[in-house]
Amino acid sequence: MMDDISKTDPEVYALLKKELERQQHGLEMIPSENNVSKAVLQAMGSVFTNKYSEGYAKKRYYGGNQFVDEVELLAIERAKKVFNVAHANVQPYSGSPANFAVYMAVCQPNDTIMGLHLPDGGHLTHGFKASCTGQLFNSIPYHVRKDGYIDLEEVERLAMEHKPKLMWVGYTAYVREFPFEKMARIADKVGAYLAADIAHISGLVASGVHKSPSPYAHIVTTTTHKTFRGPRGGIIMVTQKGLDKDPELANKIDKAVFPGLQGGPHDHTTAAIAVALKEMMQPEFKTYCEQIVENSRALAKSLMGSGMEVVTGGSDNHMVLVSLTKFGKGKGIFAQEALDEANITMNKNTIPGDPSSPFYPSGVRMGTPSLTTRGMKEKEMELVGKWIADVIKEIKDFELPEDKKEIGNYLKAFKEEIKENKKILEIRNSVIKLCRKFPLYPGFDVLR
Numbered sequence: 047m048m049d050d051i052s053k054t055d056p057e058v059y060a061l062l063k064k065e066l067e068r069q070q071h072g073l074e075m076i077p078s079e080n081n082v083s084k085a086v087l088q089a090m091g092s093v094f095t096n097k098y099s100e101g102y103a104k105k106r107y108y109g110g111n112q113f114v115d116e117v118e119l120l121a122i123e124r125a126k127k128v129f130n131v132a133h134a135n136v137q138p139y140s141g142s143p144a145n146f147a148v149y150m151a152v153c154q155p156n157d158t159i160m161g162l163h164l165p166d167g168g169h170l171t172h173g174f175k176a177s178c179t180g181q182l183f184n185s186i187p188y189h190v191r192k193d194g195y196i197d198l199e200e201v202e203r204l205a206m207e208h209k210p211k212l213m214w215v216g217y218t219a220y221v222r223e224f225p226f227e228k229m230a231r232i233a234d235k236v237g238a239y240l241a242a243d244i245a246h247i248s249g250l251v252a253s254g255v256h257k258s259p260s261p262y263a264h265i266v267t268t269t270t271h272k273t274f275r276g277p278r279g280g281i282i283m284v285t286q287k288g289l290d291k292d293p294e295l296a297n298k299i300d301k302a303v304f305p306g307l308q309g310g311p312h313d314h315t316t317a318a319i320a321v322a323l324k325e326m327m328q329p330e331f332k333t334y335c336e337q338i339v340e341n342s343r344a345l346a347k348s349l350m351g352s353g354m355e356v357v358t359g360g361s362d363n364h365m366v367l368v369s370l371t372k373f374g375k376g377k378g379i380f381a382q383e384a385l386d387e388a389n390i391t392m393n394k395n396t397i398p399g400d401p402s403s404p405f406y407p408s409g410v411r412m413g414t415p416s417l418t419t420r421g422m423k424e425k426e427m428e429l430v431g432k433w434i435a436d437v438i439k440e441i442k443d444f445e446l447p448e449d450k451k452e453i454g455n456y457l458k459a460f461k462e463e464i465k466e467n468k469k470i471l472e473i474r475n476s477v478i479k480l481c482r483k484f485p486l487y488p489g490f491d492v493l494r
């Protein structure tokens with residue numbers, strides 16, 4: 047029972063080691079990923095995972111919660127301070143359950159809601175039809191303009207016409223400042239609740255590197271991973287503006303989370319959220335977030351200098367979207383697979399007005415949070431941008447077959463071919479060399 051995992055479960059241990067190797071020797075550029083601190087890992091791998099604590103602090107269903115209460119209250123106090131909000135619930139299991147709780151708190155089934163269309167950069171839980179939020183509610187999506195910016199004129203027109211109960215501002219693939227103030231003006235005009243989903247940018251908001259939604263939105267949701275740099279989890283916050291609109295809003299949110307949608311909170315996650323929030327309050331975190339944006343801009347510049355087309359021509363946050371349409375449609379999958387072969391991880395993504403489909407989109411999305419955590423700066427971004435462009439040039443002539451049934455075999459053959467590509471192998475070697483200079487967990491064995 048008390049034995050080390052390396053002895054009790056060599057199979058899982060071997061996988062842990064391989065995953066650490068992979069993370070160590072690759073450039074993690076999926077913008078929603080990051081590397082947490084040793085302290086966050088320690089809180090997550092702690093005895094708090096043994097506890098059941100349905101309910102809220104001082105109002106639990108089970109005994110033995112005196113220390114869970116303290117750690118949850120600590121996380122709540124820190125969240126309120128960091129995000130400048132009146133109320134925080136730190137129990138949501140992740141970002142999607144946090145958003146579901148918002149619906150549960152302020153909507154009835156079939157109520158009208160508005161969010162950015164998923165292929166335009168919105169999130170599934172903002173009313174996309176594949177998500178239950180698009181099936182249980184009357185979802186009216188808004189869009190980005192051809193130039194990649196939110197189409198606020200369309201938002202206003204649709205809001206006036208459909209009078210939504212709830213509007214979402216907050217995105218998954220959007221490289222410019224989120225328009226909290228302008229969305230609030232529209233939401234206030236039609237009497238809608240405005241929920242800001244800052245999952246991607248919460249670290250930037252906490253450190254003041256991105257404008258805060260706190261004065262504008264009624265509700266703010268976030269994941270606690272991504273730029274937050276904590277464990278996988280979620281937080282729902284109610285602003286003073288939210289309480290002014292509806293004094294019962296904080297209660298409604300708490301009731302929606304428990305008992306509305308969840309049972310016992312993940313106390314080990316709560317402890318790790320508290321730790322991550324303390325890290326966010328340190329001056330180093332602001333420097334970190336400023337560097338994320340500097341790196342993102344340097345990366346966009348390097349990509350454009352190498353002939354790549356960057357959506358909106360740059361970035362205000364941690365993310366860069368590259369359109370591959372100048373090479374043809376649906377090229378995202380080839381770029382993603384070839385970059386993976388070079389140990390550069392990112393994801394295929396739709397771009398504004400994508401001529402292909404969300405499953406085979408025409409762009410790639412990349413971000414700088416993880417590389418910045420490792421200590422990389424503008425100089426490295428310039429190199430990485432060139433490597434990415436070089437890999438993309440190797441795949442530009444591959445075409446998706448028109449017949450959907452042929453796509454599987456074609457991609458299989460493509461992957462075999464790309465494995466032998468000399469240029470890509472060369473870039474992989476350079477990537478590994480760079481990664482060795484920026485160790486993930488210097489001087490600390492995370493498997494112990």
Ligand SMILES: *Cc1c(COP(=O)(O)O)cnc(C)c1O
Pocket residue numbers: 078140141142143145169171216217218243244245246269279
């Ligand atoms: C990541 C994300 C979520 C969902 O988070 P999960 O933890 O994956 O459920 C919700 N909204 C936005 C905008 C996101 O980027």
